[in-house]
Amino acid sequence: MKDFQRHKQAHPDTYREKIPAYLAGTLDERSRRTLEGHLPECEACRTDLQRLRTLWENLPDRAPGSAPLDFWPQLKVLLEENKIVEFPAPQPRWRVAISFAAGLVAGLGIWTAGTGGPALSSAATDELLAHEILFENLDPIPPDSMAGQYLSLLPLEEENPGGGS
Amino acid sequence: MDEKLLIERARSGDDDAFGELVRMHQDRVYRTAIRFVGPDDAHDITQEVFIKAHGEMKRFHAKSALSTWLYRMTINMSLNYLRGRRRELDRRERYGPGVSAPPPSPDSGIIDQEFTEAVWQVIDSLPEKQRTAVVLHRFEGLSAAETAEVMGLSLGAVESLLHRSKLALLKSFQESGLGEPQNDI
Numbered sequence: 001m002k003d004f005q006r007h008k009q010a011h012p013d014t015y016r017e018k019i020p021a022y023l024a025g026t027l028d029e030r031s032r033r034t035l036e037g038h039l040p041e042c043e044a045c046r047t048d049l050q051r052l053r054t055l056w057e058n059l060p061d062r063a064p065g066s067a068p069l070d071f072w073p074q075l076k077v078l079l080e081e082n083k084i085v086e087f088p089a090p091q092p093r094w095r096v097a098i099s100f101a102a103g104l105v106a107g108l109g110i111w112t113a114g115t116g117g118p119a120l121s122s123a124a125t126d127e128l129l130a131h132e133i134l135f136e137n138l139d140p141i142p143p144d145s146m147a148g149q150y151l152s153l154l155p156l157e158e159e160n161p162g163g164g165s
Numbered sequence: 166m167d168e169k170l171l172i173e174r175a176r177s178g179d180d181d182a183f184g185e186l187v188r189m190h191q192d193r194v195y196r197t198a199i200r201f202v203g204p205d206d207a208h209d210i211t212q213e214v215f216i217k218a219h220g221e222m223k224r225f226h227a228k229s230a231l232s233t234w235l236y237r238m239t240i241n242m243s244l245n246y247l248r249g250r251r252r253e254l255d256r257r258e259r260y261g262p263g264v265s266a267p268p269p270s271p272d273s274g275i276i277d278q279e280f281t282e283a284v285w286q287v288i289d290s291l292p293e294k295q296r297t298a299v300v301l302h303r304f305e306g307l308s309a310a311e312t313a314e315v316m317g318l319s320l321g322a323v324e325s326l327l328h329r330s331k332l333a334l335l336k337s338f339q340e341s342g343l344g345e346p347q348n349d350i
Contacts, residue, residue: 067194072191075187
């Protein structure tokens with residue numbers, strides 16, 4: 001009885017709003033029954049329901065056509081003209097990981113060599129050696145160059161380990 | 166010829182076999198592209214899809230159907246294209262002259278086409294996943310399970326998307342008055 005009173009008092013828009021959910025099957029049981037009770041007495045809602053149902057069942061397609069008949073011949077010419085370049089496959093993750101680890105070991109090696117750290121592994125020693133050889137074979141920096149002038153400003157501790165200036 | 170055999174031959178560089186595969190699948194790729202980007206740009210998208218497929222054929226191991234692979238590429242390329250176009254439109258609206266709509270055509274024979282476009286404007290406004298599910302299931306005729314495979318989602322997720330998209334579309338159709346005789350443009 002209470003439901004009936006509420007049903008009678010509800011604004012017609014309240015029923016209308018429920019029509020999409022009714023058609024989509026997402027309306028709860030109670031609301032569905034209420035709407036079905038309302039439909040026989042409301043022509044506007046019946047018309048709206050029918051209109052939406054018809055539209056949904058007959059949604060027009062944007063793509064009734066098919067690809068052009070000469071699609072493949074055109075594409076073949078395009079493929080031959082452009083000779084699509086294949087990009088190299090991305091490196092496997094283990095390769096990236098190994099490269100990272102090697103860089104880390106080399107960095108650690110340089111750091112420990114500078115601070116008198118523990119002995120390095122043979123691989124890291126090789127890496128460090130390669131760097132030392134590279135640096136030893138570099139041409140001396142001319143003192144009148146900008147870099148040379150900058151270096152002249154630095155304290156020369158390594159050249160004077162005794163502490164004398 | 167058997168599709169598996171054609172795929173094997175195409176993977177080993179046989180362009181005639183690849184061409185046969187293109188002929189077998191070009192319509193579905195083209196149709197799907199039209200449903201996402203419209204007829205003006207669908208041809209370019211279709212070409213891009215097959216150019217990419219040609220370049221990647223060696224990496225296609227047929228774990229899924231070729232059609233599934235092509236659908237995925239078509240959808241990804243179409244959505245990327247639309248995102249770019251949307252950014253360009255936003256930029257023009259912000260910095261350039263406003264984009265004006267073309268004047269209405271006096272030709273009454275175009276009514277159906279305009280009605281179709283009005284319906285598709287509503288479909289285009291759906292979120293990407295809902296729209297993809299609707300295009301594949303409702304218009305391309307794929308089952309919910311096939312749609313789920315193309316989209317890389319569970320069946321339940323696709324069913325939920327289909328329900329939500331149906332509700333959203335019906336609400337929009339109701340609000341816009343589409344389907345009412347006086348509003349059929």
